[in-house]
Amino acid sequence: MIKIEHVSKSYKDKLVLRDVSVTVEDNEFIVIIGSSGCGKTTLLKLINKLLPMDRGNIIINGHSIRDVQGTELRRKIGYVLQDGGLFPHLTVKENLELVLKIGNMPTEKRVDRVFELLDMVNMDPKVYCNSYPCQLSGGQRQRVGVARAFALDPDLILMDEPFSALDPLTREELQDEIVKLQKEYKKTVIFVTHDMDEAIKCADKICVIEEGRVAQFDQPEEILKHPADDYVEKFVGRNRLWGNPSYIHASDIMSTKPVQLSKDRTALQALQTMRKNGINSVLVTAAGPRKILEGVVWLEDLQKLDDRKMALxxxxxLSVDYRFVFEDTTLQEIIDRIDYDRSGIIPVLNRRGELKGFLTKSMLLSALSKRYRHEEEEL
Ligand SMILES: Nc1ncnc2c1ncn2[C@@H]1O[C@H](COP(=O)(O)OP(=O)(O)O)[C@@H](O)[C@H]1O
Ligand SMILES: [Mg+2]
Structure with a gap:
């Protein structure tokens, strides 16, 4: 666990980080995001002691970094820079070996480890071992940069805008891979970016920094749904939530006032209720306070009954031929699973089967079209 506690940092008389407090759990992927100059790089450099902090403390696994030598600390923390930070006059193999040597790995083990690392980042060791950085593409250089950060198997890896200079496709590919590696090798990653899409895609938690202060530190979904202030909201962009249907749940878009009748009411009462409300179905719940959903009655079916049956x-x-969703079913799943042309009304239940609301086709369409409407407004 890494505890950043009330950390402040100035360059001369310019306050760059103000009272930053963030706790990072083991194996978390943390993304630090903020506009250029807000202090992201400075924060990373405080964590690995490339810079001294003015005030506050950083505690890694119970030990203050104030009590550890910088070089010693950096051996245990991987670091990936935007340009890869490889030595241009050394080959890929030599670049990696250098780190292993600094980490005191015995010479005879180093080559095997270099091969292993290159395999890990999907670079064929036989092809690339003897290449110089200038002979690699930007994406390949970053792969080697990542391999180097993993070389001594540190628990913590810091990444400073590692993919910013790459083309969008390579960038997406590397984002996928770094998240996979992080999970597979159980690393704690603190990753800096200024790209919200990258943050949402990779992060377990996002830390939004505005001019050196933490504006919000939370899970991506929370940041999207409940931005802490105007700055975060503006940074996130209003339409971004709607571009991520897996973060929208039935409870976010449902109507909470379903027309419902208890199952001991009569067909006639249901018919009257539908006419009064201008609707073609009523949800039927168990008698009692818990409103367990038992089924649906359709106008169409009631109209087929003769008058004597109106007292039933x-x-x-009731019909049990309907599809329901849970409050926490995501918009993505609803779209994928429910044939809403057929369903008419989709009851929304909590996990105890109690009726909490309902969805209709038009509610789903309006949720889906929100992102486009906002985009149009912003043009
Ligand atoms: N060595 C330095 N001396 C003086 N000012 C600096 C130095 N490094 C960074 N700064 C200033 O500190 C602020 C934060 O910088 P930085 O942490 O690099 O921001 P970011 O990585 O978010 O773009 C910027 O205003 C920058 O100009
Ligand atoms: Mg920076």
Missing amino acids: RLSEV
């Missing part, structure tokens, strides 16, 4: 209880005429 809803429990005798």
Whole structure:
């Protein structure tokens, strides 16, 4: 666990980080995001002691970094820079070997480890071992940069805008891979970016920094849904939530006032209720306070009944041929799973089967079209 506690940092009389407090759990992927000059790089450099902090403390696994030598500390923390930071006059193999040597790995083990590392980042060791950085593409250089950060198997890896200079496709590929490696090798990663899409894609938690202060530190979904202030909201962009249907749940878009009747009411009462409300179905719940959903009655079905049957209880005429979703079912799943042309009304239940609301096709379409409407407004 890494505890950043009330850390401040100035360059001369310019305050660059103000009272930053963030706790990072083991194996978390933290993304630090903020506009250029807000202090992201400075924060990373305080963590690995490339810079001294003025005030506050940084505690890694119970030990203050104030009590550890910088070089010693940096051996245990991987670091990936935007340009890869490889030595241009050394080959890929030599670049990696150098780190292993600094980490006191015995000479005879180093070559095997270099091969292993290159394999890990999907670079064929036989092809690339003897290449110089200038002979590699930007993406390949970053792969080697990542391999180098993993070389001594540190628990913590810091990454400073590692993919910013890459083309979008290579960038997406490397984002996928770094998240996979982080999970597979159980690393704690603190990753700096100024790109919100990258942050949302990779982060377990996002730390939004505005001019050296933490504006919000939370899970991506929370940042999207409940931005802490105007700055975060502006940074996130209003339409971004709607571009991520997996963060929107049924409870976010449902109506919470379903027309419902208890199953001991009659068909006639259901018919009247539908006419009064101008609707073609009523949700039927168990008698009692818990509103367990038992079924649906459709106008169409009631109209087929002759008058004598109008006294029947809803429990005798209800249909169980309907699709429901849970409050926490994501918009993505609803779109994928539910044939909403057929469903008409989609009851929304909590995990105990209680009726909490309903969705209709038009509610789903309006949720889906929000992102486009906002985009148009912003043009
Ligand atoms: N060595 C330095 N001396 C003086 N000012 C600096 C130095 N390094 C960075 N700064 C200033 O500190 C602020 C934060 O810089 P930095 O941490 O690099 O921001 P970011 O990485 O978010 O773009 C910027 O205003 C920058 O100009
Ligand atoms: Mg920076």
